[in-house]
Amino acid sequence: MTSLANLKAFREALAGADDVSASQFKFLNLDELAERYGERWPKVKARIFETCETFIKKRIGPRDLMLRAGNGFLVLPSPDRGESAPALAERIERELKVFFLGTDYLKELALETGTMPMSISGLIDAADSTALDTAAKEYEKAGPQTVASRPGVPAFDLFYQPVWASASGHIALRCAMPLLDLRRQPDRVFHRVLPGTHRPEDLLKFDIAVLARVSAHAADCLDRGRSCLLAVPVSFETLTVARLRVIYAARLAELPDRLKQVLALRILNAPADAPSTRYAEVTRLASLFFRRVFFDIDFRQARCDRFFEGRLDGFVISAPRDCEALQRDMNALIRFQSGAAHLRAAIAMDDCTSLPVVEESIKLGVNLFQGSIFPKPARFPQPPEKYDPFASRPHAAEQH
Template identity: 25%
Template sequence: MPKSEFYQTVPEVTGEQGARKQSFYDSYSRQKLDPSDPAVFRNSLLDFVRSNKLVADALIAGNVQMLGFSEVRKSFGERWPSIKDKILLLAETVIKKNTGPADAFLMVNEEQIVILFGGGDKEKATRSSEKIAREINEKLSGVSGIKEGLVTCRALVLELDPKTPIEALTTPEGLSQTVDAAQRKEEDVERQHFEALRSELHVSYWPMANIRKKLISAYSASVILPIWKASGEEQTHTGVFNCELDCYMLTQAGEALMRAGRQRRALLIVPVHFDTLATKPLRQQFIAACQLLPRLSSKRILLEIVDLAEGVPQGRLHTLLSFVGPFFAGFVARQPLSFRTPERFVGLKMMAVAADGSHVGTPARDDVERMQGFAKACGKARMRSIFYGASTFEAATAARRCNYDYLQGAAVAPAVADPGRVYLLK
C-alpha cells in the first residue's frame, strides 16, 4: 500500500475529541519543568502557583533526594555520566507514573528532584512520595555497577511557607533553596521537640529468658516517652526525631554497659530505626554516636533493626549494616508474627529475629498458629527467635510451647534500671 493511501485510512481527530486529547498531552508534557529556558520556567511556575493558590493555603512540595551519588561517582570515572543519566531517567519514569497532570517536577541536579503537587492534598502527596521512593529504591538494585544501598532514594513532603514571595520560586535555584529551607525548618522543629523532652525520657531494660538454657542471658533496652508523645502530638516526618532518639538510647546503653563492671555481663539489645541507617545524613550522625561506645560493645551489644520493610533487598541490607557492623556483636531484626522469610537475613550477621507479641493477651487459635509459623521459620533458617511483650502468663506459656528461644515481657520478668549479669533461673 502506498504511504499516502495508508494515511488516508487514518481518521483525522478534530473538534471536541481532538481538544480533549491535545489538552491531556499538553498537561502531561508540562509535568517536567525545563530549567534551560528561564522565561518558560518562570511562566510555568507562575501558572502552577496561581492555579493551586485557589485550592490550598500552602503549596505542597515533595523533596526527592538521591542520596549517595558522591560516594559512587569516583568509582565509575569516565563512565559516570552514562550511569547518572540512567538513574535519573529511571527516577523520572517512576515520578511520571505516580503523579498526575496537575503536578510538576524539576530535576534540580543529580541528587535532588523537586515535585510540586497540585490540589494541596498533603496526605495524597505523602502516599505518592513514599511510593515513588519505594519504587526507585527497588529499581536501583538492578542498575549495573552500583552496590545496593550506596544510592538511596528518600522522599519528604513539605508545606512551603505561604509568605514566600512568588518570585523566589520562579528560578530553579530559588525553588530548590525554598524547598531546602522548608526541610531544614521541619528538621529543626523535630530536633527541638526531642530536646524539650530529653529530661523526661527514661530507658529501662527488660530481662530476656533463654528457655532452653534456663538463663537470663540478655536484656532489651526500651525507652519510655511522655504521654503527649504517644498521643500523636509529635510526629516524625524527616526522621530526625527518631535518629535523635536512637542516638540517645545507644549512648545510654553504652553507659549502662560500663556501669555493669567486670561481672559476667549479659547481652544487651538496643533498637535503631531502619531509616536512621538508610538515610545518609542520619546514618552519619548515628555512626558518630557509635564511635563513642566503649570497646566492649563489639562483644556485648546487639543492634535491633525496627521498622524494617519486608521488600528491602538483601544486598542493600548488607551494605547498610556493614557501616555499623564493627561496633556491635551482631544484629536482630524485628518483624511481625506473619513473617516467614528469615533466609533473606542469612549472611548479614543477623543473630535473631524478634516478634512483638504485646497485643497477645490470651492467645486465640490464630495467634498460636502465627506464633508457631514464626518460630518454625526461624528454626529452619537456624536463627534464634525472640518473643517480645509477653504480658500474660498465657502468652508466655504459648510462646514457650511454640519453641521460641527467648521470652521477654512483664509475665517473664519486670524491667530494671540497669542491665545486669547472667542469671540462672531456678
Template identity: 25%
Template sequence: MIDFPPHIAERMRHGDIEICQIQFINIELVRRQSGERWGALKAKVFDIGAFFIEKRLHKDDIILRCKDGYIVIFADALPPPPALRAEALSLEMNEFFVGEEAFRALSIKCNHLKFQPGELAVFLAGQNATLNESARMPRAASDDSGETAAPPIEPKKPDLVESDPLSDAEIVFEPVWDPRLETATTNMVLARGPHPQTGHKLRGRQLCFGDNRRRHNARYDCLVLNRTIEEIQSMREARQPAAFSVPIHIQTICRRESRMEYFNLIRALSEPLRRYLFFYIDGILAGTPISQIEDAFRSLRPFGAGAMAMLEFGHTDLSPFNNVEMRLVGWPCPAHEPVSGLSPVQIKDIRHFTGIAKQKKRRTFMAQVSSPRALDQCVEAGIDFIAGTIIGASQTYASPPYALRRSEMANVTDDIFEV
C-alpha cells in the same frame, strides 16, 4: 463500570499506564484480634489510608478503593518516577500506622505495576475496584489565568501532636530469657513515657508519632544508645559481664545524617566494649527494598556483636535476609487474653515462623510477652529467646546475666509502668 476522568480513560485506551497497588496485609488477623471493634477500626484504616494517600498524589492521579486496599493510577510519569513514588508510599504508610496498638499486626505493601492498553480494565475488574469519592472532586490546580481553584472539602486530618513525644521519656532495661538455659542473658533496652497531651502511657516506637516520625525515630535510637553506653561503662567499671540489645530503625540507617550521628556515638566506645552491643533492626516491612536491608546489616557489622531483624507479627518471608549475617529474627507478641493466652491461629502462626527460621538456620525471639500462658505457648512453639513483663519488671539500670527458672516468673509484674 468505572467512570474515569477523560485524561485517564484516554491513556487506558491508547497508551501504557502505571499504577500503585496498595494492599493492607494481615487485615484479616486484625479483624480476628479486634472482635466487636472491627467495624470502627476498619473504617479508620481505610479512611485514614485514603486521606494519607491523597495528600501525596499529583493533582491528576486517581485513587480507587479495592477489596484489600487502594489502587493509585498515575496520570503521567513525571518525576519522581511512579516506581519511586510507590516505594515511598509503602515506607511512609507503614511508618504512619506504627505505634497503634490495634494495628500492630497490620502492614502495608505497595506494588508498582505497568499495563499496556486494555490490560488495566481487566485487572481492575478482578480487584472489585471502585472510584474513591474524593477522586470525583477536582483537586486544587492552576488554570490558564494563574489563579488557583478552591480546594475541595477534605476529611479532618487526625490530630498530630506537635509537642515533643520524647521529652519525658526514660530508658529502661528488660531481661531477655533463654528458656533452654533458664537464664536471663541480655538486657533489652527501650524507651517509655507519657503522651505529651493525653498522658497515655507509651513504650517503644509508640513514642515516635506525628509529622516528624522519621526524625523522632532517629532521636529515639540515639537516646536509647546513649543511655546504653553509660550502662556499659558502669558495668565495665564494676567488672560485671553484660549484654545489651538496642533498637535501631532501618530508616535511621538509610538516612546519611542520622546514620552518621548514630555511628559517631558508638565510636566513643572502644572495640572491646562494642561487643556488649547487639542490634535489633526494626521498621523492616514487606515492601522494604532488599538493598536497604543488606546495607543496614552490613553497616552495623563493625559496631557490635551482631544484629537481628525485628519484624511485624505475621511476617514470615525471610528471603530478603538470605545474603545478610543474621543470627536471630524476632516478632512482637500479639495482643492476647491474660488467662487463655494466644489464640490457636496465633500459635499456628508462631509455629510456622519458628519452622521457617529453623530452615534458614536462624534462632527466634519474641518480645512483649505479658502472661504466663503466652510464655508457655511461646516456649512450646519453639521460640528461643523471650522478653516482656512476664520475664521481669522494667528497670532503669542493667543487670548481668542471672539464673531464672520458669517457676519464678508467675507473679512478676511491672509495677513501675504498666502497659
C-alpha cells in the same frame, strides 16, 4: 573540579610553606566494574564520580581543596582546619563506605584512603589553572550550605527489660526500653509513637540520645564488673536513610571496643515487605559495630527468605495476647519459625503477658522471651542470672 571557595586566600595562606599533606581516595574496583558493565560503563562511571563528588563536597569546608582524579579524589584540608589530613581521610572514608551500603552500583566499589605530601609549587600551579578557577567560581555561586535546626530530644526514662532464654534458663540479655510520659499515651515506647508525627531528623536525634544513655550505662556496668549484654533500640528509618545512617554510624564508630563487646542492636519499625537489599544493608551495617543484631518484625507478614543476604542473630516478634490468639496465628508462627531456623536466627517473643502462651511457644521453637511476667529489671545485673518463670506459676489460673 574543586570545592575551594576562595583560591586567592588559599594560595596566600600557603605561600610560605614547602609541602602539605593531602587525603587521597582511590577506587580500586574500577577495572572490574568496567568489565561487568561493558558498553554501559562510561555512563555508570560518570554517575559514580558525580555521586561521590557530591557526597564529599558536603563534608568538607569552603576553604578545603578537592581535585577529581582518574581513579578517585584528592582532598587537601585548608590551613585553618583543625582536623589533620589523616583524620579527615578516615572520617570521609568511613562515611563513604556507610553511604555505599545503600547504593546498588557502589556496594562493591573498593575504597582505599591514605595521605600523601604535595609540593606547594605544584599545588599553586594547579590552582592557577583556568579549569580550576572556573570550577571555584561555580562553587561560589552555590553559596554556603545551610544547616537545618534540630529540635530538642524529649525527656525520657530508660529501663532494661530482661530477656529470658528457655534453653539455658538464664537471663540472656537486657533490652533498653525508652519510655515517654506522653499526653493520652502514658508510658509508651517512644519508637512506637514517633513515626508519622515527627520528622526523620527527630527520630535520629532521639536514637543518638538513647545510644549515648545505653553506652554510659554499659560502661557503668563494666566498671562494676557486671558485663551483661545490652540491646540498643534504633529505628529502621535511621539506618536506611543515607543522610541519617551516616551520622548514626559515625557515633557507633566512636564507641570504645570494650562497649561494642557488650552491646547488641535491636532494629525497630521495619516494614514486613521491604526489599531484601534493604534488609541486607541494614543488618550488615549493624554487624560492623555490634556483637548481636536483632530485628523486630511482624511474623504474620514477614518473609524470612528476604533476609538470606543479611547478617542477623534473631528476630523479635510480639506475643499473642492469649492462647486463643496463639491458635489463630499458629500456622503463621510455624512458617516463620521454619524460615528463621534456615537463617539460624533465634526468635525472641516480646510483650509476654501469659505463661501458657510462653509454654506453647517454647514447643514451637521460640527461644527468648520478655514481658511483664518476667522479673523487674535490676539496674546493675550480676550475670549469669538463673530464672524459672514457671516455678511459682503466678498465672496458673489462666484459661487455655
